[in-house]
Amino acid sequence: MGKGKVYLIGAGPGDPELLTLKALKSLKNSDVILYDALIDYRLIDELKKLGKKMIYVGKRSWDDGKKRQEYINYLLKELTDQGLTVARLKGGDPLIFGRGCIEIEFLEKENIPYEVIPGVSSINGVTSSCAIPLTHPELSSSVLIVSGRADVVKWCKTPLEGTIVVLMGKDTIDEIARELIKLGRDKKTPVAAIENGTLPNQRILIGTLSDIGEKIKRANVKGPLLIVIGEVVEKFCKRVIANAVRTE
Ligand SMILES: C[S@@+](CC[C@H](N)C(=O)[O-])C[C@H]1O[C@@H](n2cnc3c(N)ncnc32)[C@H](O)[C@@H]1O
Structure with a gap:
C-alpha cells in the first residue's frame, strides 16, 4: 500500500471561524484527525459530523511530554503506513510554540510526505480580536514573542x-x-x-x-x-x- 500523507494544520486561536479555507479543505481531505487540547469543541463536533475519525493527542494529567510525542509519532507512522491521510491539528499556528517542528523532523526522517497549513496564531489573533495593536506608529515598532517557560x-x-x-x-x-x-x-x-x-x-x-x-x-x-x-x-x-x- 502507498504511503499516506500528513497535513500539519493550524486551527487558529480558538473561534472556529478563524480557521482558514485551506485548513478546512485539508481537514475535509483527511481520513483521521489527531488533535490537541486547545482545539475548540465546536470545530471537533463539526468534524465528527463529517464522519472523520478523531483522536485526541493533547496533554493528559497522567502523561509526560516525551511519551506523548512518541505516541503521536507512532500514530503518524502507523496511519500513513496504512495509506491514510492524517490531519495533525494544532492550536494557533502549528510552528509557533507547538512542537510542530519536532513532528516535521520525524516525518522527514521517516520519509512521510507532509504539508504545513499555517494558522492564525494567538499572538496576533487574540490581540487583534481584542483590538490591541502589537505595533503602533508612535508606541512600538517591534514585538518580542517569548515562551514563559524559556530561560x-x-x-x-x-x-x-x-x-x-x-x-x-x-x-x-x-x-x-x-x-x-x-x-x-x-x-x-x-x-x-x-x-x-x-x-x-x-x-x-x-x-x-x-x-x-x-x-x-x-x-x-x-x-x-x-x-x-x-x-x-x-x-x-x-x-x-x-x-x-x-x-x-
Ligand atoms: C503551546 S502554545 C501554542 C501556541 C499556538 N501554536 C499559537 O500559534 O497560538 C499555547 C499557548 O498559547 C496561548 N494561547 C493559545 N490560544 C489562546 C487563546 N485563545 N487565548 C489566549 N491565549 C492563547 C496561551 O499562552 C497558551 O498557553
Missing part, C-alpha cells in the same frame, strides 16, 4: 541569539545587518528573505547577515518582503528551498 536570561538576548523577523526591511537590511553584527551577532547568521510569500510567484533568497543585503539588491525584489534572521533558517534551509517556487 529569561536567554530571551533577553534575543538580538544576539533568537529569531528576528523584519517586515518592510528591503531598503534598510544593510543597516540592520551592520547593527546586529556590531551588537555581537555572528556575521554568518543565516537569513531568509521571502518575497511574495504564499503566492504562486514566491521567491526565497537565502544568505547570511554579511551578504543578504547584496543578494536582495541583485534579485531586484519588487514584491512585499519578509526577512527572517536566525539559526532556524539554516536548520530548516533545505526544506525552505525545496518548498520555494524559485530560489536564487
Whole structure:
C-alpha cells in the first residue's frame, strides 16, 4: 500500500471561524484527525459530523511530554503506513510554540510526505480580536514573542541569539545587518528573505547577515518582503528551498 500523507494544520486561536479555507479543505481531505487540547469543541463536533475519525493527542494529567510525542509519532507512522491521510491539528499556528517542528523532523526522517497549513496564531489573533495593536506608529515598532517557560536570561538576548523577523526591511537590511553584527551577532547568521510569500510567484533568497543585503539588491525584489534572521533558517534551509517556487 502507498504511503499516506500528513497535513500539519493550524486551527487558529480558538473561534472556529478563524480557521482558514485551506485548513478546512485539508481537514475535509483527511481520513483521521489527531488533535490537541486547545482545539475548540465546536470545530471537533463539526468534524465528527463529517464522519472523520478523531483522536485526541493533547496533554493528559497522567502523561509526560516525551511519551506523548512518541505516541503521536507512532500514530503518524502507523496511519500513513496504512495509506491514510492524517490531519495533525494544532492550536494557533502549528510552528509557533507547538512542537510542530519536532513532528516535521520525524516525518522527514521517516520519509512521510507532509504539508504545513499555517494558522492564525494567538499572538496576533487574540490581540487583534481584542483590538490591541502589537505595533503602533508612535508606541512600538517591534514585538518580542517569548515562551514563559524559556530561560529569561536567554530571551533577553534575543538580538544576539533568537529569531528576528523584519517586515518592510528591503531598503534598510544593510543597516540592520551592520547593527546586529556590531551588537555581537555572528556575521554568518543565516537569513531568509521571502518575497511574495504564499503566492504562486514566491521567491526565497537565502544568505547570511554579511551578504543578504547584496543578494536582495541583485534579485531586484519588487514584491512585499519578509526577512527572517536566525539559526532556524539554516536548520530548516533545505526544506525552505525545496518548498520555494524559485530560489536564487
Ligand atoms: C503551546 S502554545 C501554542 C501556541 C499556538 N501554536 C499559537 O500559534 O497560538 C499555547 C499557548 O498559547 C496561548 N494561547 C493559545 N490560544 C489562546 C487563546 N485563545 N487565548 C489566549 N491565549 C492563547 C496561551 O499562552 C497558551 O498557553
